[in-house]
Amino acid sequence: MTTVQVREGAVVGPKIRPGIALVIALAAGCAPRVPLEERAHEARLPVDFPIALYRQSIAERQPVFRVDAGSSIVIVEVRRAGSLARLGHDHVVASHDLHGFVLPDGGRADLYVALDELVVDEPALRSEAGFDTEPSAEAVAGTRRNMLEKTLETERFPFATIGVRVGNVDAATREAETPAVISITLHGVTRDLPVPIRIATGPEEVVATGRLTIAQTDFGIEPLSILGGAIQVEDRADMRFEVHARRTSDVRE
Numbered sequence: 161m162t163t164v165q166v167r168e169g170a171v172v173g174p175k176i177r178p179g180i181a182l183v184i185a186l187a188a189g190c191a192p193r194v195p196l197e198e199r200a201h202e203a204r205l206p207v208d209f210p211i212a213l214y215r216q217s218i219a220e221r222q223p224v225f226r227v228d229a230g231s232s233i234v235i236v237e238v239r240r241a242g243s244l245a246r247l248g249h250d251h252v253v254a255s256h257d258l259h260g261f262v263l264p265d266g267g268r269a270d271l272y273v274a275l276d277e278l279v280v281d282e283p284a285l286r287s288e289a290g291f292d293t294e295p296s297a298e299a300v301a302g303t304r305r306n307m308l309e310k311t312l313e314t315e316r317f318p319f320a321t322i323g324v325r326v327g328n329v330d331a332a333t334r335e336a337e338t339p340a341v342i343s344i345t346l347h348g349v350t351r352d353l354p355v356p357i358r359i360a361t362g363p364e365e366v367v368a369t370g371r372l373t374i375a376q377t378d379f380g381i382e383p384l385s386i387l388g389g390a391i392q393v394e395d396r397a398d399m400r401f402e403v404h405a406r407r408t409s410d411v412r413e
Contacts, residue, residue: 206272206319214261214270214411225262225366225405227271232258234273234401237289238376238383239394249295251303251393252285253278260322262366262405269324269368271403275314280304311381312347321345324368326359342372349379364407371400 205211217224234255255278260271281300295303308314323343337356344351357370375395376383383393 204274206321209272209321210270211411214263217263217266218409218411222263222265223363224408224411225264226408226411227258227260227262228404228406229257229259231404232256232402234258234399235285237398239396240391249281249293249299249303250289250291251281252289252291253280253307254282254285255279258401258403261408261411262368262403264361264366267326269322269403269405271322271324273320273322275312275318275320276308278304278308280307306384311376311384317347319345324357326357337370340370344374344379346379347381351378366403366405368403368405369401371398373398 214224236253237250238253239250255273257277258271258273260269262269280303281295286294321344324340325343326338326340336358338359340355340357342353342355342357344353351374353372353374355370355372357368360367374397376393376397377395383395386392
């Protein structure tokens, strides 16, 4: 995570004459200052997130849409494997904290997830996935802790970022799948994946849905394995998403 360092103006000591002090104060007042709330937000952005692109697009009066985290969701399902798989559990991981922006005229979206906000094994999502076991609250907490600390190493890699590139957003409809390339950066590794998505566009809202499959090892992630592999997590992870974004005139979140 990038830390934003703010240089405050120099302190005027008692030996500086009032006239000089006034000149310094006026000069400092003329310097552009980024609002405190904006500096705080940018300190939470992933490194290299293209926030400047979206600011520039708004300045040029292009339509920009902000992801509505409350209406959006990313779901990942991982399944058990191994000769003693029956003793383990399948798991579902969800993000209800997706952020980012969509630029329809540019055929792109840039999104990110703070991995320490991920939720594990919500009962409704487990039921939706058709999982046939019910892990205890203690087991769920242990799974989440192992996932964040050992599998995803969130201290080193706090974000997952998702870049979406679509050829023709205007021609996309919810009823038809549109070819897209989704660039995922996870655990310090970036992979580009061709993914068909469904997009519905309007003057005030964009909705995109889709699903894809990734291999954890493609991102340098070693799936959990114990007892010599008798109980393990499959390398394959199935992901689905529903993203709602609403027209905005301000890229600060």
